[in-house]
Amino acid sequence: MHVSEDNVIPCRNVDVVPQQQGRMLWLERFFFKYRSYIGLVHFAVFWVFLALLFVPLFLDEVSETDTVFTHFTLLANYTMWGLWFPLVFLSVIFTGRSWCGLLCPMGAASEYINKFGLHLKIPAFIRWEGMPIISFLIITTLGQTVGVRDHPEAIAYVFGSVMLAAIIIGYLYGRNNRVWCRHMCPIGLMLGLFSRLGVVQFFPKRPSHGADQYHESSLCPTMIDLRHKKESRHCIECFKCVHPEAKSSLIVRARAPGEEVENIHSHNPNWAEVWFFFLGTGSALGGFLWLVLPLYQDLRQALGEWFIEHDQFWIGESGPWWLMSVHPERREVYNWLDFMTIVGFMTAVMLVFATAMFLLNLLSSSIAHAGTGKDRRQFWGSYVELAYQYMPVAMVSLLIGLGGKIFELLGLVGLGSNGILTIKLVLFGISLLWSLWLGWRIQTVQAVPLGRKVPGQIVGTLTSLFIAACWWPAIFGI
Incomplete structure (x- = not known):
């Protein structure tokens, strides 16, 4: 079943870009060849992430003389806030939402558990585009009140809760997709918004005219109707839709930074992103x-x-x-x-x-x-x-x-x-x-x-x- 996004501003029926312009065929071939190893990467990152969250809970208190080189708690804190967050945030300019599809342990865990889940129909309140805004505001505010930037217990609590929620949502809803990543992830919407500025675009070889469409039975884990794909915000760059030789697959192309925003009228501008931009930035401020x-x-x-x-x-x-x-x-x-x-x-x-x-x-x-x-x-x-x-x-x-x-x-x-x-x-x-x-x-x-x-x-x-x-x-x- 095809479901159009509720609050998308209709885009003009034009091909957004010439198909082969800036195509990165070498990248398509690389990920097509080594796609089977992505699961191993997810597995490794999952355990590293768990170690960063929970190992500090069992260590001694940090002393005034400790540094990131002498105490794992400080190293874990700096890895989360000095490396992980800014680098993932900055990466959307250069590689889009590649973190989400290739590395993120929360989304990967949600997708994996979905294979054994209940496969219930996704409720309307979860599909509402305001849901990730609410999720972001709750996590941002809670992070401040519990001291998520300073205390290992708070880091484990906040990020552990997010991971648990992702796993539960994955177990309950959808079939062979990432309901959490598309509809509820507090970080995904932010990365998706700013990925519009990025230099990487996944684009169908045989694009259909009209706005992006939502398709729960799509090959895409975030339920993008691949024939109508014109925007970057929901694409987690998992490369499942990429086959260098197949006529119905997507290509990966390099584009000028900000190209999608310059031509935003053709890439489904929508109120949900604008309100997230206004409210989310204000909350973080x-x-x-x-x-x-x-x-x-x-x-x-x-x-x-x-x-x-x-x-x-x-x-x-x-x-x-x-x-x-x-x-x-x-x-x-x-x-x-x-x-x-x-x-x-x-x-x-x-x-x-x-x-x-x-x-x-x-x-x-x-x-x-x-x-x-x-x-x-x-x-x-x-x-x-x-x-x-x-x-x-x-x-x-x-x-x-x-x-x-x-x-x-x-x-x-x-x-x-x-x-x-x-x-x-x-x-x-x-x-x-x-x-x-x-x-x-x-x-x-x-x-x-x-x-x-x-x-x-x-x-x-x-x-x-x-x-x-x-x-x-x-x-x-x-």
Whole structure:
């Protein structure tokens, strides 16, 4: 059965790219030849991942003199936050979602257990495109309240829970596919969104016209109707659909960075990604700003005083370990006041950021398209397309913020703080220029007249600067 995505903006019925342009036939042949070994890679990564999560739980406490070279707990923490996250995040530019299909232990475990599962019909609430947004927001917020970046117990709890959920979903739903990866993975949607900027594309040799379609009986484990494939976000690059000689398979081609976003009208722009971009980025931003802004401490103090004045002393009591950080041995014990203020502050930042982004992009879209004779659906379709222009600056902000530990490695090899700061600023500058270029190209494809394009671009520039300014305190300090 074919099911169209509910909130996809219809794309024009055109072939997206010339078929053979940039084809990487050598890569197709390599993975076709060695495809049988991918399962062994999954098996190895699965056990390495389990070791990183759970071995630190059985080790002694880290001392002040320990380093990543003397204590496995520190090595595991740095591997997760200084190598794994930033490198996987950055890899989508160069290799798309290859992590998901070739290495990810969670998706692989979910797909493997599915072979022995119940094969139940996928419920509508799981197929809802807002589900991975909710999943991301829950994991992001929970990670902050339990201290996932600092405590091995929190890392094991959060990532272990995600893996367990992936296995359960794989056992219950679907047949020979990855329901978790397509519909619920909190990381997959983020990687899928930014993979649109990537230089790798899987494209059908015999493409069918029209929008991407959802097909639960497809060869594709993420249920892409391969004949209609035009977007990158759901493709996990498992290479199951690639056969160098078969006429009905997909080819792998290299493309210019950002090509898909420049021509986003032909690659199924959709509201789900835009809302994830606005809300997810805002939530991650809030997860850093509460650590550095004096405003958070002022609000926490005022709220605590209000509770005490009203004899609500329970606010100072510690809660359960699965909701908040409770580590007296490391001098960190959160109470209900901490939990409420962290969650509340992150939620407030998310809503303010998302609202500001929505309005700024609305202003840019109105300048470009209001009064041009477009009906409401066409206007909002153009709005969604223009929202993709901010992806580079948001991606680099997330990379430097969430994956900031990778820069510690540069310090270990002798690069000073000024050098590290320069690298961060250069990355920021490149991402800003890239966002400006994408905004200009998207408006060009939309046939926006020059007299409207320039002021619309000015607003787009201000919006990109707004994103950078929001992340500045979290990345560079106040």
